[in-house]
Amino acid sequence: MIKKELLLNTFSEEDINLAIKVYEKYKLAYEKGIPVYVNEFIPPSIWYFFLENSKKSEVMVETSGVFEEAERRIIFFNNFYDSSYPIKVLEIRNKSNFSKLEHKDYLGAVLSLGIERSKLGDVVNLENAAYFPVLEEISEYIINNLSIIGRSPVEIKEIKDFNILPEIRFEETIINLASMRLDNIVSKLANISRAKASQIIDNGKVLINYARAKDKSQEIKKNDRITIRGIGKFAIGDLVGTTRSAKVKVIIKKYK
Structure with missing residues (x-):
């Protein structure tokens, strides 16, 4: 225990x-x-x-x-019986041809209904729609009470087939690293000096796998998630070779 x-x-x-x-x-x-x-x-x-x-x-x-x-x-x-989670997914689609809605617009509109943030999962928006995992107890309330965001009329429906949902998107790049130390990687990802990287690590602004980083010399591995507050969230991918100067080439995925 x-x-x-x-x-x-x-x-x-x-x-x-x-x-x-x-x-x-x-x-x-x-x-x-x-x-x-x-x-x-x-x-x-x-x-x-x-x-x-x-x-x-x-x-x-x-x-x-x-x-x-x-x-x-x-x-x-102890989900011994493979029970379903109390989650429903709502698609909120922008019906306006003249205005574009962003992540903050969709999220703000739902929260303005008096719904607590803890009742909503991650919001993924794609083109003219946003997808909301929500607690099943509030899904009907949202459907019945949200019809417009800003000046844009919206249409809401429940998505029952999770296989058709969009994936969380990311940008993939390759960076060259002298080592896989945390401070070195943060320096590269945030485009700051090693000294500044060490400082923001010490100030608790860097997370490794969602936990506060405590050691700037920690070695980072494939599949580790690094979050730099104010900069973004990154996943460490494959090592794909070395440069002539013996630096390691690493695939980085930055989440949008």
């Missing part, structure tokens, strides 16, 4: 209350051996903590945010 002391030593004051709330669900699943889920979308630092630290425990941990690379997810403990 995960020790509560580990949780208390891991999370900042900003996240600790929600982390404890999730821990109580985890503890119930452990002690009773029953399926338990948390009925809200949890930020990545918290669900990743339970995924990583439950590998040797007697509790099965799963998460879903519908999209493969989703950051906000519902966490499900």
